[in-house]
Amino acid sequence: MTGPAKITSKTEVEEFLSKYDDFLFDCDGVLWQGDVLLPHVKETLNLLREKGKRLIFVTNNSTKSRKAYTKKFSKLGIEVTPEEIFGSAYSAAVYLKKVVKFPADKKVLVLGESGIEEELASEGIQFVGGTDPALRRDIQPEDYDEIVPDPSIGCVLSGLDLHINYLKLSMALINLQVPETLFLATNIDSTYPTHGKLFPGAGTICAPLVLASKRQPISLGKPSKAMMDCVKAKFEFVPARTCMVGDRLDTDIRFGQDGGLGTLFVLTGVNTESDILAENAETVPKHYMTKLGDIFELLN
Numbered sequence: 001m002t003g004p005a006k007i008t009s010k011t012e013v014e015e016f017l018s019k020y021d022d023f024l025f026d027c028d029g030v031l032w033q034g035d036v037l038l039p040h041v042k043e044t045l046n047l048l049r050e051k052g053k054r055l056i057f058v059t060n061n062s063t064k065s066r067k068a069y070t071k072k073f074s075k076l077g078i079e080v081t082p083e084e085i086f087g088s089a090y091s092a093a094v095y096l097k098k099v100v101k102f103p104a105d106k107k108v109l110v111l112g113e114s115g116i117e118e119e120l121a122s123e124g125i126q127f128v129g130g131t132d133p134a135l136r137r138d139i140q141p142e143d144y145d146e147i148v149p150d151p152s153i154g155c156v157l158s159g160l161d162l163h164i165n166y167l168k169l170s171m172a173l174i175n176l177q178v179p180e181t182l183f184l185a186t187n188i189d190s191t192y193p194t195h196g197k198l199f200p201g202a203g204t205i206c207a208p209l210v211l212a213s214k215r216q217p218i219s220l221g222k223p224s225k226a227m228m229d230c231v232k233a234k235f236e237f238v239p240a241r242t243c244m245v246g247d248r249l250d251t252d253i254r255f256g257q258d259g260g261l262g263t264l265f266v267l268t269g270v271n272t273e274s275d276i277l278a279e280n281a282e283t284v285p286k287h288y289m290t291k292l293g294d295i296f297e298l299l300n
């Protein structure tokens with residue numbers, strides 16, 4: 001397998017851009033680190049829009065809904081509509097609504113933040129747990145008697161929960177011991193890149209449940225085929241004329257490759273240059289560059 005092509009000149013950028021009409025952008029580690037926009041990302045996105053390219057934002061970060069992401073983009077000076085965003089929280093809500101046809105009288109027990117709650121609500125799906133302040137406490141002796149399987153709970157859905165605790169894990173496990181209870185995850189990323197460091201990812205939230213229940217969740221984020229099928233159905237792009245831009249090999253680049261898309265890897269997030277140049281690298285991007293903003297910088 002030929003190695004990835006590093007883009008370092010104006011000509012190489014022009015040649016790269018001429019290959020694609022649509023761009024799928026990962027967010028954490030590509031556009032920003034936490035709430036800090038990476039250099040020349042805004043200028044690059046504007047430049048691509050001016051060249052008539054379509055921009056689609058595909059994030060595994062389930063802490064925010066599409067609506068909340070448009071606010072984050074706007075705060076960073078970038079105008080993006082909810083229609084241009086496809087997050088793993090939305091992917092999970094669509095899966096429950098359209099694929100599972102989740103019963104209206106059942107609830108989802110959420111291990112996650114408001115992003116999941118808002119997307120479930122937007123699909124008319126009931127939920128418990130999540131950001132409920134009553135669950136942000138230590139487990140008490142009486143809880144061991146009171147926590148029992150709840151027949152109204154039809155699914156346990158885990159995402160990046162920044163307030164996870166033993167009480168929530170216990171409620172989830174007790175309900176997962178009922179075989180009919182669905183076990184889903186918005187995504188299972190091992191780490192979360194923010195503030196220039198790697199923090200525990202969404203995968204670390206469901207891992208204790210995988211160990212204790214001996215069940216594996218269905219993951220609805222990148223690199224799942226379920227998410228790619230949804231994204232393709234919604235945006236109807238030509239895979240060969242579409243490029244997935246990401247900072248992770250095992251999610252973003254794998255997602256693009258499995259979907260038949262081109263792939264651009266940037267070095268501002270999780271994986272490093274040595275990861276992608278390694279002899280035994282399983283997933284090798286087609287193109288790579290130091291940072292997304294290089295597109296603007298190299299063309300100006």
Ligand SMILES: O=C(O)[C@H](O)[C@H](O)COP(=O)(O)O
Nearest residue numbers: 027028059060061192201202
């Ligand atoms: O743990 C997580 O959820 C991920 O690290 C994070 O959300 C990744 O987001 P993305 O890079 O797909 O925007």
Ligand SMILES: [Mg+2]
Nearest residue numbers: 026028029247
């Ligand atoms: Mg990322």
